[in-house]
Amino acid sequence: MTIHDDVSEVLLTGEQLQARVAELGRELAADYADRQPVLVSVLKGSIVFLADLVRATEIPLSVDLMELSSYGSNTETSGQVRILKDLSGSIKDRDVVVVEDIIDTGLTLNYLLRYLHDRGPTSVRICCLLDKPARRLAEIEIDYRGFTIPDRFVVGYGLDFDERYRNLPYIGVLRPSVYGGADPEA
Amino acid sequence: MDNPSQGILAIDGAERPSGRNDQGLVAATLTDATKPRFAHASEAELARILDFYQVEWRYEADVFPITWNASGLVTESFAPDFYLPQIDLYVELTTLKQSLVRKKNRKLRWMRLLYPEVRVKLLYARDFKALMIKYGRHDFMAQVFDANLHNSPGPMTPEPRPAARVTVTAA
Numbered sequence A: 001m002t003i004h005d006d007v008s009e010v011l012l013t014g015e016q017l018q019a020r021v022a023e024l025g026r027e028l029a030a031d032y033a034d035r036q037p038v039l040v041s042v043l044k045g046s047i048v049f050l051a052d053l054v055r056a057t058e059i060p061l062s063v064d065l066m067e068l069s070s071y072g073s074n075t076e077t078s079g080q081v082r083i084l085k086d087l088s089g090s091i092k093d094r095d096v097v098v099v100e101d102i103i104d105t106g107l108t109l110n111y112l113l114r115y116l117h118d119r120g121p122t123s124v125r126i127c128c129l130l131d132k133p134a135r136r137l138a139e140i141e142i143d144y145r146g147f148t149i150p151d152r153f154v155v156g157y158g159l160d161f162d163e164r165y166r167n168l169p170y171i172g173v174l175r176p177s178v179y180g181g182a183d184p185e186a
Numbered sequence B: 001m002d003n004p005s006q007g008i009l010a011i012d013g014a015e016r017p018s019g020r021n022d023q024g025l026v027a028a029t030l031t032d033a034t035k036p037r038f039a040h041a042s043e044a045e046l047a048r049i050l051d052f053y054q055v056e057w058r059y060e061a062d063v064f065p066i067t068w069n070a071s072g073l074v075t076e077s078f079a080p081d082f083y084l085p086q087i088d089l090y091v092e093l094t095t096l097k098q099s100l101v102r103k104k105n106r107k108l109r110w111m112r113l114l115y116p117e118v119r120v121k122l123l124y125a126r127d128f129k130a131l132m133i134k135y136g137r138h139d140f141m142a143q144v145f146d147a148n149l150h151n152s153p154g155p156m157t158p159e160p161r162p163a164a165r166v167t168v169t170a171a
Helices: A014-031 A047-056 A107-117 B004-012 B024-030 B041-052 B099-114 B125-134 B138-148
Strands: A007-012 A038-043 A062-068 A083-085 A095-103 A123-131 A144-148 A171-174 B064-068 B074-078 B082-084 B089-094 B120-124
Touching: A014 A047, A014 A123, A014 A144, A038 A047, A038 A107, A047 A095, A062 A107, A095 A107, A107 A123, B041 B082, B041 B089, B041 B125, B064 B099, B074 B099, B089 B099, B099 B120, B120 B125, B125 B138
Parallel strands: A038 A062, A038 A095, A095 A123, A123 A144, B089 B120
Antiparallel strands: A007 A171, A062 A083, B064 B074, B082 B089
């Protein structure tokens, strides 16, 4: 039994991901030449994407990380999103690129953008690997988009379900039986 | 008043056929200013999610007439569950009985036809389930949501949220 057994379909192969991330890196390098942007990523889902993206972006840049509480387990103790890990450095007068693994409802990013804008950056742009617009509530202008994906429960390449599957080298569709549903073929 | 429909529309603050229909008076009768009575547990849950991400919301804030009779009287209207003023988006949940989905879809088609400038997002039961899975709200799914697919509960009042910073409606 491996983590692959819980995947019903490979949505994006490792090769597809690497190719697209390389393209995004080249785009960022072209757009931010001589500007030394700071790439701000949100833990934990974006770590794999970020790691590959920065290596594909061959210009001087810096990286910072944030972690936000997520709705669900924390709702009993606090009614609002909390910053579990703040930026390490100032982004005032800096060009910021927010690196996200996936944009779904857009609520998390909507909050994050307000937070970042309050810190006086020169600019803020969005780079996301996966855009899942089916359930979008907060409209987000995505500047760099890896893939637009259908409304499926995806894991891998940093994305988890219950903290598992982040180490899959591809983006896969999780079997419904894993999260309490019924598999179509069952 | 010559046209009886004008009386009703004036009370409702409606404009026909286009323009947002600010139903402050009507909304005030539907919801309490601080504790709206949600029609379904999924609505209360969405309110908590919006609170969590500090997105302002109003519950059943506006009513949009969608059909009129020959006399100009409003015969059918659509009141989306939530209005998110910061995002300028209406959200309608269709997590109740499946039989209501077709009716809501039809209303939404009319809504989009008559008010094309108004953004409405319809969240189906499967969408809401996916959100609950994403947020790890399996307990909510098991205790409330699945059961209520076939048995609509009575109105629900959300639990008190200490530190809530949300604008709750009723204009």
